[in-house]
Amino acid sequence: MTLLQVSNLSVDFFTTRQIVHAVRDVSLAVAAGERVGLVGESGSGKTTTALALMRMLKPPGRIVAGSARIGDLDLVGLKGPAIRAARLKTISYIPQGAMNSLSPVLRVREQMLDGLADHGIRLSAREAKARVDDALAGVGLAASVADLFPHQLSGGMKQRVCIAIAMMLDPKIIIADEPTSALDVISQRQVIQTLHMAQKRIGCGMVIIGHDMGLMAQATDRIIVMKDGRIVEDAPTRRLFAAPQHAYSAELIESVPTLGSRPSRPSGERPAAGAPFLELTGVSKTFGGGLLGGDSKQALAPIDLRIDAERPRVIAVVGQSGSGKTTLARIMLGLEPPSEGQFRYRGQDVSQLSVPERARFRREVQAIFQDPYASFNPFYRVDHALLMPLLHLGAAGSRTEAREAMEAACRDVGLNPREVLGRFPHELSGGQRQRLMIARALALKPRLIVADEPVSMVDASLRMTILNNLRALRQEHAISVVYITHDLATAYQVSDEVIVLYDGRLVEAGAPERVIEKPQHAYTRALVSAIPWPDPDRNWPLVEPDRASWNQPAVVQPGATCLG
Amino acid sequence: MTTARVETRGSQQAQRGPAWLGETLGYLRRNPSMIVGGLLLLTLVLFTGLGRLIVDTNAASPLSAPPAQPPGPDVPLGSDPQGRDILSVMILGTWLTVRTGLVAGALGVAVGSAIGLYAGYVGGRRDKAITWVVDVLLTVPAILLLVMIAAVVQTELTSLGMALIIAALAWRRPARQVRSQMLVIRNAGYIEMARLSGLGPLRIIFGEIVPNLLPFLISSFVTAVSAAILAGVGLEAMGLGPQNEPTLGMTIFWIMELSAFLRGMWWWIVPPLAILVVLFVGLYLVNAGLDELANPRLRRRA
Incomplete structure (x- = not known):
């Protein structure tokens, strides 16, 4: 069942010197429970696509063509307050460097409840606590985290709080923009696993933006490769790694080192004499x-x-x-x-x-x-x-x-x-x-x-x-x-x-x-x-x-x- | 950020070619206030520069013209009650006032930058001591100190002496600002690279850091000049300026002292005020135009 259907989306940046076509004619579909990777190097338009879907493009960027439907809702056609209503409830976004997206002066609990209040959900203190505890448990964090300030959390924990916030209203689509950049491999794995768990729980579709093909192999069902604002390949992860069709996909896959593929090297080593260098x-x-x-x-x-x-x-x-x-x-x-x-x-x-x-x-x-x-x-x-x-x-x-x-x-x-x-x-x-x-x-x-x-x-x-x-x-x-x-x-x-x-x-x-x-x-x-x-x-x-x-x-x- | 990269890539294409001229013109197009401010200042420069060639500035001393005359054929802008020719006073006074500002501003920025560069580069305890002194001095109201100094040395004061008095306090802000800019740049990768390339501290400061501070220093200089002129005019209007030189501030002092308003001597009141307005508006506009250059966050690259 297709949840998100993006058709012929184009985004242009009208700069003072020229028009930059950041996203050109992008069409993609995300089904419920599916994890789709959006891969490409910086400047390929992957973040711009995500921001366009969230209607968070900043001028001089503008959507010039296309549609993005979730059910009957066309995200591109939304205006004013309807955009805010759709965010978090229908489609939510975990921004790049989410660790800096938390307000340093508010406790985690207040930041988690912010979105609810904005969507007109009034809760008693007891209900609110239950909701926050649930959401934190959903990302594998203890309930006590709600009373902490962001600076008291590690990078991985902050990222998981951001995931919890994005999931507070059980959105249909979640977009995670480089969710693990700046995290070490151990926290990276925890965050990706958390995303999986949480997604299974609410059954939403998920788009993961990234550039690390190794991580994508472990984290996604399907991978969309972007280059210069266009989609060059859209294939199930397993097939993409087994037989990439586009030269650029192949290049990306080859650039990732694999275990056991180390080139052998000469071992002739002379013993060192005299003072070491x-x-x-x-x-x-x-x-x-x-x-x-x-x-x-x-x-x-x-x-x-x-x-x-x-x-x-x-x-x-x-x-x-x-x-x-x-x-x-x-x-x-x-x-x-x-x-x-x-x-x-x-x-x-x-x-x-x-x-x-x-x-x-x-x-x-x-x-x-x-x-x-x-x-x-x-x-x-x-x-x-x-x-x-x-x-x-x-x-x-x-x-x-x-x-x-x-x-x-x-x-x-x-x-x-x-x-x-x-x-x-x-x-x-x-x-x-x-x-x-x-x-x-x-x-x-x-x-x-x-x-x-x-x-x-x-x-x-x-x-x-x-x-x-x-x-x-x-x-x-x-x-x-x-x-x-x-x-x-x-x-x-x-x-x-x-x-x-x-x-x-x-x-x-x-x-x-x-x-x-x-x-x-x-x-x-x-x-x-x-x-x-x-x-x-x-x-x-x-x-x-x-x-x-x-x-x-x-x-x-x-x-x-x-x-x- | 992905989108930003797209934009800069686009602009890189366009930036090739004869860069400096095109970039300057583009900058002026984006910051028209620079042009207006520049024109205002240029008018003043022409006024005082050409004026000194055409008009006899000796007539700016007392008793050189019939006293308290309205504008007429002998005295184009009239004269004051002590017999100064107003046109000559304006031509000479503008020059003296601007010179006071330039000298004090230049001294303040030069001394302040030197202190800021030193403190920012050496860091550690010496930086802490210098910053502490500057911070304490920054809380002292400048006018208080200036009044005290000016009152002590008043009798023999010239307009250049004024400049030195003002410069004695004008270095504080540049010192603080240059130090903080220095702290940002000091940690840049290219400074480490310069150290690894065998450059000594002087070469690093003047060859690697100062060029990147230039836009900031230029803007800092314009701010310091207008602050120095303001301080100078303020002191002089209180009667603490050079008694024997017809600066704009001293003219305002005499206007108040000799009740020009009561006597309805509009030809004496309007010119110095008009020149000061043009001067400050011009400096303000130029500085506003330089803001984009000095403040990297405002720099529009696309």
């Missing part, structure tokens, strides 16, 4: 504290690590936000001094390097950051970012030499120097910017590159290209890479070694075949079982994680970079 001995970091610093927080517990330049490897450092992985990266880059312990570069304490030695350290240890847009100064053309280190760190003798090195590095990462150089950062795509950042590091001929979440802000279809660039660093240029990520699937795919951090502590370290295929530590097991692999047939049960067991001692395999 980088050595961390009992390095830890504590923020705050002291006389005026307030509460102190240990971001990184003492850790030992040793990287040899003669033995280039890709080392993935995995952990959720707050696990200390970024702190570790900043210490290795010399941006943050360790609170305790010693950080040595070629046998010398990094804090005591002389000026020329420091320049050499900077040349040999470089970085790629998470946000490729923020990494470029918007005031300058992109050349500035690439030339700066070459000139200031003494890697190039003259400007011409620097320019040649820059162009060679661009070609090394598969960019045409004539196409990308001389542009302003906003003129380039996220993928191009991130590859330029790799080129920037590469031009210095470093021995180690620390890449902090280099693909998390890049469209899914470009991720593999960039990760392959990183792999090429090791294979073709003998550069070690420390790949910081929360994404175990890509860590598994690109690394020679995985280090798992939890709450600032080392949890497990070793080869990815061991750590990810046969995890020993309880935390790693929880992480690995929560990875959404692109396998629609996989059983992905909801298990409430047993957090207490995560405190067991670290498991370190012999031969690991990390020494426990």
Whole structure:
């Protein structure tokens, strides 16, 4: 039975310079109890479609054609108060980044009852309490959560509160826009399972918007792939993964790493001689504290690590936000001094390097950051970012030499120097910017590159290209890479070694075949079982994680970079 | 946000080509108040600039014209009871008043930015100390301090001295604002990248951060200039200005002192008021037009 029938929907943005056709001629149907995934990269029109259905498009956006029917109701034709009446009751929306959609000054209970009051439902205090308790139970939260403020909840809990709010009036259709972005894999799985449970309970149709094909495989019955505002494929999930019809769908599916598909790599490793390239001995970091610093927080517990330049490897450092992985990266880059312990570069304490030695350290240890847009100064053309280190760190003798090195590095990462150089950062795509950042590091001929979440802000279809660039660093240029990520699937795919951090502590370290295929530590097991692999047939049960067991001692395999 | 990306992508296509001229024209088209304000200020500049070439500004001193004359062939805008030629007073006074504003505004923004940049960049205890001092000073009413300082040094005061007195307080707001802008930019990825590229603190501040603050500094400067002119005129109207220079504020002081209203000397009252109105409206409009440039949230990209 078709619940939602969208026909030939088109949305245009009438900007001052031109008309942008954000959504073109989109037709889709959602049946009761069905979960439909809407997939595409940023700018493909998936959120715009959802906002158009909710009648929440902001000017200059406007629906220019089409209809969207739920039963007898045409959402596109609604006017004024009728739109508000339809929202939440007929169709409801869980916005992107729902964790920021809760008002910080109201208790959860008040925010949940807001929608009821707006739809003219008057309840006695007792009835209201029962209703809120029910709704919270429906998303697996305790009734006591109703009396808390949003800042007292974790990200996953806030997301579940938003789901509960969206379901308060048993809508016929729920649209969830990237419901798990910014959540770690364990909370991500809980949220998706919660959505499923709640949907089963009220029997509505559901549209899940996302870009992660792995997650979609586990979460949906049918997937609609969008590109440039058009639907390019609409197929049952199982069939889409088995035999994608459109080239773009195939590209999206291929970009997701799968278990067991790791390319084999050479294992010929020479033993290291002399002082190691980088050595961390009992390095830890504590923020705050002291006389005026307030509460102190240990971001990184003492850790030992040793990287040899003669033995280039890709080392993935995995952990959720707050696990200390970024702190570790900043210490290795010399941006943050360790609170305790010693950080040595070629046998010398990094804090005591002389000026020329420091320049050499900077040349040999470089970085790629998470946000490729923020990494470029918007005031300058992109050349500035690439030339700066070459000139200031003494890697190039003259400007011409620097320019040649820059162009060679661009070609090394598969960019045409004539196409990308001389542009302003906003003129380039996220993928191009991130590859330029790799080129920037590469031009210095470093021995180690620390890449902090280099693909998390890049469209899914470009991720593999960039990760392959990183792999090429090791294979073709003998550069070690420390790949910081929360994404175990890509860590598994690109690394020679995985280090798992939890709450600032080392949890497990070793080869990815061991750590990810046969995890020993309880935390790693929880992480690995929560990875959404692109396998629609996989059983992905909801298990409430047993957090207490995560405190067991670290498991370190012999031969690991990390020494426990 | 998906929709926003679509819009910027569209505009990126259009932005290629000879960027600066097209962008400036587009900016003016979106912010017509800038054009009106600019024209008003240009009128004043021409008035005082050309006027000084054509009219003898020595006639702005007392006893250089027959006293208290209405406009006539000898004195085009009339004269005041002490025998100053009003036209000369206006030409010279506009220049003196605007110069006071420019000097005080420039000094205030320069000193304030330097303090703000320093505090924002070093952070930590030094930042806390500087911010604390600025915050305390910000609560002190400026006019109170200005009256005290001006009253002490009054006898030998020139209009440039006035500018220095006003500048002594004009740095507070820019310092606070530049510091907070600095805190935002300091954490940007490209600053970390610059550190990793071996740049020292000075190069980072002036090469990487200041260029991005320029729109903000320009707007800050216009605000500081109009605030300085206002403070200057206010002090002078109270009689605390340079006694021997015919600034606009001193003219207003003499108008009140010598009962121009009672004597119906409209030719003496109207010109300084008209010039001040044109000056402030012009500065306000220019600043309103700069708002989009200085405030990234208002920047319309599409």
